[in-house]
Amino acid sequence: MAVRDLDIGLLRTFLAVADRENFAGAADQVFRTQAAVSQQMQRLERLLDCKLLVRVGRHKRLTEQGVRLREYARRMLALNDETCRAMNKSVFDAPTRIGVCADAVDTILPDYLALCARTYPGMRIEIQVNRSRWLASALRRGDIDLLLELEQFDEFPRITFRTSPVVWISGTHFHHQQNLPLPLVLVDSPCVFRRMALNRLDQENRPWRNAFQTPTLAGVRAALRAGLGITPRTIEMLTPGLKVVGEELGLPTLPSASYHLYMRAGDNPDGARKLSELFVPS
Template sequence: MRTRLEIGALQALCAIADQGGVTRAAAYLALSQSAVSHKIKRLEEGLGCTLLTRRTGTTPFTDEGERLLGYARRLLALHDEALLNLGQQPLTGRIRLGMTEDISGGGLARILGRFTRRHPEVSVQARVGQSLAIATRLARDELDIGILQVFAHQTLSTDLVLGRDALHWVKSPDLALDLSRPVPFLSFDDSCFYRHWAMEAAQSQPPGLTTVLTCPSIAGILSALHAGLGVGLLHASQIPPGLEVIDAPFPAPPAIAHVVRVSQQARERAVGALVDEIAAELGRPALTRVA
């Protein structure tokens, strides 16, 4: 059987060229670096040639890679044009979308931008909030789609799981902990399930916690952590250079999952189309479909 050029692999190839490497392409596409590398490896195996040089300080592409890049750009342009112009019934309606701060930029912003250009008759109304607040609004039918975090063991069978991540206690290396007294704790606000878990699990054992700052913004928490004001809880992909992961004397946090969740009352075709776009972009089949 002849080799087929997968759209996702061609998108990865173009992103490597546009973003300047595999690592930046992965961040742009909202994929792991290994997922992008796997897409390119499958392309190479199917075509029987090497596409990336994998050497630092040079162009990332071999001669064959440069040639394929030209074809890839033309194929993707035709792909997008076909999707835009050949839809049997234009999508219409309104989508109420809730998302957490850490997911609101990057890959999701690009997906939303492309979706609204393809479907100009669909109004996407997005709001950023904490995961617990998004889950509550979904249950009340105040949102159609929520992109949020939950503890991994609390995912629903209808959730589209985008990925799983470890949760860590972190602090500045400059902060010396005095375990003879409660540890200063930097927390997101009351709508944060990290905070709820910490107040139940870590507060119940010595030396306990004392909340010295609550802030709904990740930027504010990171600033306070770097300043050495206290310890905090961050998932692995949020931890920047300059902060250290700590264990004792705290209990090990549960793993978390990043999920797309659809309101049970959502019936618009556009809702299902957007969920499918998110699933396709991240390389996973859609687990939640709207009739």
């Protein structure tokens, strides 16, 4: 039986794969895991009963049918998004206020905002960056509508849209003598990475010292580039001048960390609800 209806979400992911030519890049663009992207593409191929993608080395390339679908998919998504904007103009009457932890500001936030802007280009967004407890209190009071955060707050409904490896990071010229306590660059408490690192080091009975402490992520970056020590952070923090360390220092592996999008329970502004729905797992 010929397919009669196509899932817009599947087409959006398909175009991300077509543009990035791999599942990893597409996963970052649509805020899903690589496994979820793979499952979506398998589902779309079953719906259309044809092969859309082939593997060429490390890349995913479009088949003839995939090229044909890409043109239709772009037109369908453009019309879908235009329709959504036309029917939801009231959403844009007030800005949507998003609280963001410092770790997300220059790592995952830009792609998040790009997706929001593509879907709702008329929406106004205000960003507030602060410490986790302050942001949670702001969400509780209604001073912000959404919260993008690494810490866990069980009182709020949440969507988890990225889980990232946590690694030990240093400056490129950092050198450590094995017989000395490990120099750590830490953010003031409370901090999910601080707790994670100290717990693992204590479990391993690994001596450490607080070489540099700061309330800001900018301070952490500066200390690392100066070669003052190492810090645990998600892989997204890697930039020129920084590197991953671990095996050469005999460091313990660290658990992954998840970025959550929180909202208040009950009624929420339309803008917050629509932005959060962009990331509901399919």
